[in-house]
Amino acid sequence: MDNSLMQIIEKFPRSRQNLIPVLQAIQKEQNYLNREAVSAVAEYLGLGVAQVYGAASFYTQFRLKKTGKNIIKICKGTACHVSGADNIIDAVERTLGIRKGETTADGKFSIEEVACLGCCSLAPVLMINDRVYARLVSSEVKKILQSYS
Amino acid sequence: MEVIKNPEVLSVWRKKILNKNTFYTHTVSLCGGTGCQAGSCGTVISAFKKELARNKLEKKVRLRVTGCHGFCEQGPLMIIEPDNIFYCRLSPGDVPEILTQTIKNHKIIERLCYTDPSTQKKCPVESKIPFYAQQSRILIDRNKNTDPSDIEDYIAENGYAALCKSLKMQANDIIQEILKSGLRGRGGGGYPTGKKWQQTAAAAGEKKYIICNADEGDPGAYMDRSILEGNPHSVIEGMMIGAKAIGADEGIIYVRNEYPLAVLHAGIALEQCRNAGLLGKNILGSGFSFDIRIVRGAGAFVSGESSALIASISGKVGEPSPKDVHLSEKGLEQNPTNMNNVETWANIPLIIENGAMWFASRGTERSKGTKIFALTGKIKNTGLVEVAMGTSLKKIIYDIGGGSISGTVKAVQTGGPSGGCLPASKFDLPVDFEALSEAGSMVGSGGMVVMDENTCMVDVARYFLDFLIDESCGKCVPCRIGLSRIREIICRITEGKAEMQDLELLEEISQTVSEASLCALGKTAPNPVLSTIRYFREEYISHIHDKKCPAKVCKSLIKFSISPEICTGCGACKRECPAGAISGEKKQIHNIDQSICTKCGICRETCRLSAISLN
Structure with missing residues (x-):
């Protein structure tokens, strides 16, 4: 498991209300949301991977692919x-x-x-x-x- | 910053601030809103700071970087007080002259003054500029006197006086005052604010929430951003008064993530309030406790809908739910919740301070107060415009907006993607909730996009459909499938492949989508199609029957050609053409190969002799 990823996630209390803020924080640091990030957030917040992926793909702010410079x-x-x-x-x-x-x-x-x-x-x-x-x-x-x- | 323990201490603080401000001979309000930032106001601000220091004028001249003044098109811009001098389209090079000429010697620099496009006259004084003079600016005018990151500016302008007043009032009396004022929701729905408060106040439950909806998703509307960016304390004070009236102890500002400056300024303002004891436990010694936090949206138009917004705050996909139970009974975490829009909240302190009758003195019988519109598109003066409800479209478009750039205004689109297009023959209509709805459009959140003869109304309908299909959450069938079918037909029309019966089919599907969709996005989605068919039927017929686009926009129906009489064979178009569709020897007449041409229009922009025409 990527340590820096867990450091970002663990700053947030384990509440579903924090799902979007956590994803925003990860994307800010890592440019996009990769598979590992989505799974780690799901596990941390006690949600299904599909639920996290659902939210990540619904909101236009979230990117699932790395962007250019x-x-x-x-x-x-x-x-x-x-x-x-x-x-x-x-x-x-x-x-x-x-x-x-x-x-x-x-x-x-x-x-x-x-x-x-x-x-x-x-x-x-x-x-x-x-x-x-x-x-x-x-x-x-x-x-x-x-x-x- | 000291903690304000009671209203008297706040008054003392206000006097101190006002006294401090008398030491300045001049105050320069430089707009630092998003529009002016896009126009590079940052370089003007740093040049001004540098020059002030160089001339040792920092203690005499106050530079105040404010939020949006509304006249975005003229940015970067500044107002110099006490003489109310207005300079626009500034660049850093103008700054030394402003200090030596205007500030030290009271001379006006003509070159920097605004030129009225209709009379070609220079207007050096802000309040005399027609764009400003014909508005009723009770909300947006406060921006120019406020550095949004400095609570003292807001307090100097009598800020939080309305809060003090409301803390002494009974909750029901506050609600009655708002009811009497006739204030209706500025987010688009137009629901009476007082009534909403009454319902949430009456709902059973210990815990209640106040939400400020700052998820302004309408393309072409940015008044909420400008208020939250430019005067966040007015929104916070409104929410505090609302919380006191309803009995809520927790507030949330839900703001679009695309508005970083609004997020920043609202955050600073909340922090300052907490430090001053204006938020938190036992506010001003009244026993009332309340705090506000910010939740950032993640970019979804439909999340501005109230039930979807609640889902989004809860960490779910921001989809709407059927509204069999109202938010006022079961909202966030199943608790009674009161949600109002930014502009609505900003009106509250003014109503409490000046009284319901003062507010209701503006407007029409059913729509009171003022409304801010974002006036954009093919018009001379673009920007934010605040007018009394009931002002005619004509006055907004011609007197304030200065009319169209090209000469004729064909239509105005109001209400964003849920609204409609109104033709010039309807410009006598007063702008109020009912009048615009009856005409097939809506006030909505206040977008107002002006269109001229170069705008194709079928293309506009297609544009809004594209937007709505993108933003539809896909939960209910009429919206998800109906809109795609409507778009297919509209596309056929723009490509010249449609038949006359397609118009009837369009109307039929539109009606089904309106009636059967789950939320307001779907219910209003056909409006742009229906209103353009209603008022611009002949344009549809030209596309279908004559295979012509009268505005020369729809690419399948237009053709670029070079006029042999004018072309000198300079080769500029040939060099720029990205498709390689232009041929011709040097100094010989050039020719466009229609089978290769992608109709991008670059050749027409490039030709200095205007030899390329569009048919």
């Missing part, structure tokens, strides 16, 4: 949609050669789609790690992505 979050909010977000998404996918939810083979980028980044006044937007790129046009995408490689 740079996480690209593309906003698919309404304001972004009417301002041309679809073309931005296409441009990102085309430039990196991967689809939403995937990671590039070199492990540099992952694309995630998010419901709303809350910067609706600056639509369309995308976020790479913590930086927001606002009022985008698709011809700018290539340059932005190049600045990360």
Whole structure:
């Protein structure tokens, strides 16, 4: 058993109310939730592995696969949609050669789609790690992505 | 920080803070909300701090980093008091000049002032800017006077005075006051808040919970985030008053994990309250005990529904349950639970402090007070807009929003994915719960997305369906399967493969989904489809019958072409085309191969001569 994993888990009292906070804490440390983490949480909280997996796969925050170094979050909010977000998404996918939810083979980028980044006044937007790129046009995408490689 | 033992000590503290603030000659409120952060306000803030230190002005000029001021489109922005000067679209390079010109010499820097897009006039004073002047900002206006991580700012603005007042009141009198005010839930349902409190107060049980629903999942709505980020104490004070009225001793703020700044500021505010003795045992010596904790959501739109939210707090999959028993009787851990939305809670202290009649003086007969809307989309002034209930859509869109960028507003979408699209002919409608519902949309949580002639209404319906199918929990059949069938038909329409009878089929399935779904997500999911068919039927017919998308959005029905009269053969489009669909020798007219073209539109963005047209 991974010691660092148990250290994170054992900070929380053994109550089902802590299921989501535990998973959030593990993902923050380990980038994603692997099979071992899901089983360890289930055992610790006295739940079935299926129950933990059910919650982990239900909430969009939780990832069951390792992500790339740079996480690209593309906003698919309404304001972004009417301002041309679809073309931005296409441009990102085309430039990196991967689809939403995937990671590039070199492990540099992952694309995630998010419901709303809350910067609706600056639509369309995308976020790479913590930086927001606002009022985008698709011809700018290539340059932005190049600045990360 | 000393522990406040009674209301008198709080008044003394308030006087001390106000006295301390008189030492400053100027206060600069710089917006640090999420919208302005996206516009790099961080660099302006650090430049300002550096310049203040360099000019030795730290003791004379107060820099206050606040939450959202609402005019996100103009960020980064600041207000300089006492003259109420408004500067926008700032960059770090502007800062030295602001200090030397405006603060030291009272000169206005024209370049940094807001230009009214309709008159092209500069407006240096915040309160005179049409966007602000035409609103009724009782909630959101407090943000600019508040550093959300400093409890003293909130106390200076008479914060926690309403709590003191309520601690002396009988629980039932507080509830009566809220009932009289006519306040209705701001999360979308519009249920009378006082009535909800009455039911939870009357429910049998020793242990009762108060929950603040900050799981604002509507794409295009961010007013709750702005309140929690910019003025967390107003929400906390509202929850305390609610707890006292209902008899609860434990509160939870359930907030979206996508709102890290709101989580941070609410956490700091709670800690400050505990240190000051405003939360915990025997608050202000009244014998009333109450505390609040934060639970972070994990990203699921449906978890904003009350029964799903309870499941999520309990560590379960956030699915809704049938509502045969109300939360007010059996909520969290089977105990009576009262859940209200962020904006609702933020209204409570104002009602208690100023009285129910003051609150009810704004609004319509059935919808009282103000409501914050997130005005976005194809409009000149975007941002958060707070208006009295009953204000017409016209006033919001044209007078406050400044109208469309392209000239004509085709529709406005209100209420998020559960709402609907209203055409320009309905813009005289007053914004209140009943009027919008009768017109086939809803107030909802307050998203307001403006659309112009470049927005395809069929595509908008498809967009919301995509969202709702993603977010449907899949528990009940009508929602899970019905929505997918509706989407199939809508997709056929956008691809030009549909027939006229598909419209009837759409309406029929929509009705079944509305009637038979388990929770509000499914019940309201067909609204975007039904409202667009109701008001924009001719657009559907163009797609189906003429195989044309009038807004030129649906990719299967559009075609890019190069005008031979304008093209000079510069080759820019050919170089940028990711599909390699453009051919042509240098200085010769270029051509697009329609069989390869993916219709991404990059060629059209690239061409400096506008030689590429969309048909």
